[in-house]
Amino acid sequence: MNLDSSESNCKLRDLDTALIDLLHAIQKGDIKTYLDRVSDQVSCFEPESRGHLLRGIGLHRFLVERTSQEGEYHIELVDPLIRVDGNMAFAAYTLLLTEMTDQGEKIHGENVTRIFHQEEGSWKMIHFHRSFM
Numbered sequence: 706m707n708l709d710s711s712e713s714n715c716k717l718r719d720l721d722t723a724l725i726d727l728l729h730a731i732q733k734g735d736i737k738t739y740l741d742r743v744s745d746q747v748s749c750f751e752p753e754s755r756g757h758l759l760r761g762i763g764l765h766r767f768l769v770e771r772t773s774q775e776g777e778y779h780i781e782l783v784d785p786l787i788r789v790d791g792n793m794a795f796a797a798y799t800l801l802l803t804e805m806t807d808q809g810e811k812i813h814g815e816n817v818t819r820i821f822h823q824e825e826g827s828w829k830m831i832h833f834h835r836s837f838m
Contacts, residue, residue, distance in 0.1 A: 716789045720821060723828035724787075724796050727819075728780050732802070734772035739765075744822070744829045751835040777805040792823040799838065814838035 723742055730738035740762075748760045785798035797818045804811045820832040 713789065716794070716823070717787065720787060720789060720794050720796070720828050723821065723830075724819065725780075727830060728800070731769060731772070732778055732780070734769055736766065736770050739769045742828070742830060744831045747831055747833070749833045749835070751833070752837055779803045794821045794823070794828065795819065796821070 726738055727742040729735070730742065743762060743765070745762050746760070747762050747765065748758060749765075750756070750758060753764070779802070781801040781803070783799040783801055785796060787796045788794060795818060798816075800815050800817050802813045804813070815838055816836050818834045819830050821828045822831045823829075
């Protein structure tokens, strides 16, 4: 499928918005936005899975529902690579998350790849891979 540049730019902008919405939803424990941005059939490799492929939203729903970030935080995507091809897209980046705690700032970094599928005009994450730096 060939996209003209305006359609391509629109899809890229929509994907960027979906990714940022997703990251803030995870950080804030915003389960409604999280469920809007993630497929029920999501799969992943992440440190919490201890090298196993996880399928389905169960664990992630459990974790997001129990997250409540009250304090200040800042999300930085370092050297993001975002590609859109029709109704599929991926984003690869280093995530730097800075949180303000009672003990001062805490910085956490991880390398992340997320794969999205566009369904009815909305981007949903269908797979991701995270690894700590």
